[in-house]
Amino acid sequence: MSITHPVLKHPIEGSPGPGAGIAYFGMGCFWGAERLFWRVPGVWTTSVGYMGGKTENPSYEEVCTGLTGHAEVVRVVYEPEKAAYEDLLKVFWENHDPTQGMRQGNDIGTQYRSVVxxxxxxxxxxxxxxxxxxxxxxxxxxxxxxxxAIVPAGAYWLAEDYHQQYLHRNPNGYCNHGPNGLTCPVGVAKAQVEVERPSAG
Structure with a gap:
């Protein structure tokens, strides 16, 4: 039986319909990262799991060894008419340090790498x-x-139940995510290209 998201009140493995967007972000420990995304208006549901490795359906303990190659990720299901993908990217870029390689602060290992x-x-x-x-x-x-790293999504393996919406059930639980003090001008590069592109005729 699918888990119902305790905050968003939708199944964590569900979708609002065929037009829904799905995004995956790895930015360190997935507990705090998931909470950032479920707070974004237009996000329909979230879950946490593992992606980018070589082992099928890995356990948390296996992922923590670093031998499976997976990253801890948040799966975000959103309604594009209410939340743009760029809105999610802005949350991603501005709430962790994307320069640390295979770590995020004191969390060290391949599962904590920054990846979209x-x-x-x-x-x-x-x-x-x-x-x-x-x-x-x-x-x-x-x-x-x-x-x-920015790479196409592969197989997503849902994490164990106790990891799902962890900081809702444990408000004082471990979280190392928050504003990094920088502003990401998401969409600026695309807008600049469009401005510079010669108009037809």
């Missing part, structure tokens, strides 16, 4: 444009180069 798993060519383009637009702000802050 895309589900459409449009998401791939938008994520790459957002990364390019954010890079100058990151460099100016002295944080170094962005290490975030």
């Amino acid at each position: 798993f895309t589900t459409t060519p449009e998401q791939q383009v938008a994520a790459e444009e957002g990364k390019a637009a954010f890079a100058p702000a990151v460099t100016a802050a002295g944080l170094g180069a962005i290490t975030t």
Whole structure:
């Protein structure tokens, strides 16, 4: 039986319909990351799980060994007419450090890497444009180069029940996510290209 999201009141493995968008983000421990996304207006449901590795249906303990190659990710199901993919990207870029490689703060390991798993060519383009637009702000802050990978999504393995919406059930639980003090001008690169493109005729 599918779990009902305690905040959004929808099945965590469900969808509002065929026009729904699905996005996946890895930005360190998935507990705090999931809470960031379920607070975005237009997000229909969220869940946490594992993606980007080689083992089928891995357990949390297996992922933590680093041997499976999976990242901890948040699956976000959203209604495009209410939430743009760029809105989700802005949450992603502005609430973790995308320069730390295989870690996020004191959380060290491949499962904590910064990664965007895309589900459409449009998401791939938008994520790459957002990364390019954010890079100058990151460099100016002295944080170094962005290490975030942007790759097509593969198999998603739902994490164990006790991980789902963890910070709703444990409000004082561990969370290392929050504003990084930088602003990502999501969509700026695309807008600039459109402005510079010669008009027809």
